[in-house]
Amino acid sequence: MSHQASVPTPARGRPAVNLTEFVVRYGVILLGITLCILFSLTTSGFATWDSAVSILQIQTVAAIGALGMMLTAIVGDLDLSVGAVIGLSVTVAAMMMIQYEFTGPVAILACLIAGMVVGALNGTLIVLLKVPPLLATLGMMFAIQGLKRWLVDGQTLTTGMTLSDGTVVKGNFTDDFTAIDSKEIIGIPLSVYLLLLITLLMWVFLERTRYGRVFHAVGGNPEAARLAGTRVWRYKFGAYVVSGMLAAVAGIVLASRLRQGDVTAGDSALLDAVAMTLVGYAVLGARKPNTLGTFVGALFIGLILQGLTQRGMPYYTQDLIKGLVLIFALLMSFSLHKNRKKRLGQAKKMPSGPLPGKPAGGEPVPARASVGERHG
Secondary structure: OOOOOOOOOOOOOHHHHHHHHHHHHHHHHHHHHHHHHHHHHHOOOOOOHHHHHHHHHHHHHHHHHHHHHHHHHHOOOOOOOHHHHHHHHHHHHHHHHHHOOOOHHHHHHHHHHHHHHHHHHHHHHHHHOOOOHHHHHHHHHHHHHHHHHHHOOOOOEOOOOEOOOOOEOOOOOOHHHHHHHHOEEOOEEHHHHHHHHHHHHHHHHHHHOHHHHHHHHHHHOHHHHHHOOOOHHHHHHHHHHHHHHHHHHHHHHHHHHHOOEOOOOOOOHHHHHHHHHHHHHHHHHOOOOOHHHHHHHHHHHHHHHHHHHHOOOOHHHHHHHHHHHHHHHHHHHHHHHHHHHHHHHHHHHOOOOOOOOOOOOOOOOOOOOOHHHHOO
16 A cells, blocks of 8 residues: 655745844844954954953943933833933033032032933923924933033033133042043953943843833833733833933043043934944844843944054044944844745745645646545
C-alpha cells in the first residue's frame, strides 16, 4: 500500500525576511562595531582608554537629557524643551555662585527646582489643559530661551564682569561644584559615574518595577490603562517633571564643565537628545523608547563624532552627521520593520505545499481509492 505524500516547498521570500529582521535588530550595533574597528585602524590615538573616557564624558550632558526625554516618549509624547532647560540650569548655577555668591549645593538645589518647575508647567499645559505635546514643549523651549537671556541681559556671566547696572560680580564657581565634571576616580570623571548611575536606576525602574510597567502601558494604550484603573494623567505629568529634573542635572554637569554662565549653553543639546532617543528605537529592533537603547544611542553618536573629530573633520559638520545618524535610526526602526511585517504577511498567505489534487509538477493526482475499493 502506497501513500501519496505532498512535499512541502520553501516559502518564497523567506531569506529576504530573515536578512531584513537581522538588519533591524542588529544594524546599529554592527555599524557601531564596524566604525570602531575602522577608526581604530586608521586614526592614531582612537583605540585608547582616554579616548573611550572622552566619548562618555562628552556625551554625558545630552545623554542625561535624553533619558528624561525617553520617559516622555514612553508615555507617548516628546519633550522638546530639554535643551532649553539644560541652558537654563547653566544660567541659574552661574547666577547663584557668580552673581549672588552662594555655595555649590545651593546652586544645585536651585537648578533642580528650576527644572522641576518647568516640567510641572509642561505637564500642566499638556495633561491638564490638553495642549498638544509638541506645541506645548516647543513654546516652552522658546520661552525658556528668552528667559535665560533676560536674566543676564543677554550676556555670558563670568567672574569680574560688570552688569548693566554697574555692579561688578566677584563670585566664582566653587571647587565642590566644578569637581562634578573635573574630578576623576580610577581615571573616570564623576560626571560619567553620574550618567551610569542614572541609566541603571532608570533601567531598573522601567524594566523591573510595577510602576515602570505602568508607564509602558500608559504609552502603549492609554485608554486601556485608564479602564484598568490607572490614573493616566499622573504618569504623564510625572514623566514631564522627571524630564525637567534630569535636564536640570544635565545642565549642572555642563555648568561644571564650562564654569561660566554661557547664554548659548544647551542650544545644541536638543538635537543630540532627540537623536539618542530615536536611535534607541532601533537597538535590537525594540521599536520603542528604552533605557538601554538610549544609552547605546549616546555611545553610537559619541563614537562617530569622536572618530571624525580625530580625523580632522571640521566641527561645523557635526550637525550634518547627527542628522544622517537620525535618518539611519528612523530607517532601522520604522521603514525596514514595516517592510519586514509586510513580507511576513505575504509569506503567511502563501501555501507551503502543492494545492490539493495537484503535485508539485502541476499534473492532476489520481483520487485515492476508498477502503472498500482497495480491498475490493
